[in-house]
Amino acid sequence: MPPSIFARESSEIDWCEDNYLYSEYVAEYYNTVSNVIFLVVGPLMMYLLHPYACTRSLAVHLVWLMFTVVGFFSIYYHMTLSYLGQLMDEISILWVIAVGYSVWFPRPYFPNFIKNRKNFGTIIFTVATFSTVLSFVRPAVNAYVLNCITFHILYIVVKEMKKCSDHSIQKLALASICLWLVAISCWLSDRFLCSFWRRINFCYLHSIWHVFICITVAYSNTLFSYFDAVYEIPESLPQVHYWPFKSHRIGLPYLAITKCTKSRKAC
Numbered sequence: 001m002p003p004s005i006f007a008r009e010s011s012e013i014d015w016c017e018d019n020y021l022y023s024e025y026v027a028e029y030y031n032t033v034s035n036v037i038f039l040v041v042g043p044l045m046m047y048l049l050h051p052y053a054c055t056r057s058l059a060v061h062l063v064w065l066m067f068t069v070v071g072f073f074s075i076y077y078h079m080t081l082s083y084l085g086q087l088m089d090e091i092s093i094l095w096v097i098a099v100g101y102s103v104w105f106p107r108p109y110f111p112n113f114i115k116n117r118k119n120f121g122t123i124i125f126t127v128a129t130f131s132t133v134l135s136f137v138r139p140a141v142n143a144y145v146l147n148c149i150t151f152h153i154l155y156i157v158v159k160e161m162k163k164c165s166d167h168s169i170q171k172l173a174l175a176s177i178c179l180w181l182v183a184i185s186c187w188l189s190d191r192f193l194c195s196f197w198r199r200i201n202f203c204y205l206h207s208i209w210h211v212f213i214c215i216t217v218a219y220s221n222t223l224f225s226y227f228d229a230v231y232e233i234p235e236s237l238p239q240v241h242y243w244p245f246k247s248h249r250i251g252l253p254y255l256a257i258t259k260c261t262k263s264r265k266a267c
């Protein structure tokens with residue numbers, strides 16, 4: 001009889017960290033605990049982005065709410081290494097990317113046959129639903145496909161940066177790309193060079209990936225919020241600020257609305 005989808009270690013993927021080393025309840029201890037950063041950054045971004053979300057769309061909050069949910073599913077996944085945990089982790093990532101695209105994908109890159117953002121959102125929703133069904137066919141490839149979406153995101157970043165002469169935004173884009181390079185190197189290295197990392201007794205690369213991908217997403221989503229605000233609500237004079245050290249440009253970046261306008265429709 002095949003193991004239940006809830007069964008511990010029924011996932012097709014086992015990350016490099018040793019299982020059940022520190023607790024009999026937690027399969028991969030550091031890979032589990034490192035997800036706490038999603039539970040901190042998600043709600044904090046919702047708080048910092050409230051003025052922008054009110055001016056633009058409350059769907060901005062949905063992205064960060066789902067981002068927090070990814071953190072919970074990832075905790076469950078690494079705690080159990082179950083097949084269900086793996087699928088919930090991957091499907092939740094797919095949907096947060098889908099909502100991110102619906103909210104922030106810059107209008108100039110819409111295919112010609114798409115008339116407006118609502119139209120675009122419907123197509124993204126259809127593709128995400130179809131991909132959710134497909135994700136059950138070969139779960140082992142899901143994570144690779146999700147990582148490949150980043151190349152499309154990078155393509156849009158490069159196209160937008162060619163038009164942008166603002167130094168602070170250029171720095172934000174460069175920081176996003178560098179952070180992602182560190183994150184993806186950790187993810188790939190954990191996957192493919194595990195025997196090396198085991199030999200030197202350092203099996204924490206996947207937990208380091210959690211930390212770096214979380215910060216990368218905070219940076220890159222702020223970048224896309226900026227592009228979006230420039231296209232959609234330029235009258236609100238959007239600016240990137242940093243929390244907690246606003247003037248030093250260190251910390252968590254977020255989009256601030258510097259001029260209150262009548263278009264503040266949602267709150």
Ligand SMILES: CCCCCCCC/C=C\CCCCCCCC(=O)N[C@@H](CO)[C@H](O)/C=C/CCCCCCCCCCCCC
Pocket residue numbers: 067070074077089093096097100101104105106143144146147150153154157176177180210213214216217220221224
């Ligand atoms: C118009 C563009 C809008 C962009 C919206 C992007 C929104 C992305 C939001 C969240 C993604 C969260 C990913 C966190 C993953 C945490 C869980 C995890 O680690 N799961 C692994 C298993 O434990 C699993 O193997 C990982 C799978 C791959 C995840 C791929 C994430 C892509 C993130 C995109 C980052 C963009 C970087 C852009 C750099 C300029």
Ligand SMILES: [Ca+2]
Pocket residue numbers: 014015016017018019028
């Ligand atoms: Ca493991």
Ligand SMILES: [Zn+2]
Pocket residue numbers: 031074078206210
């Ligand atoms: Zn993980």
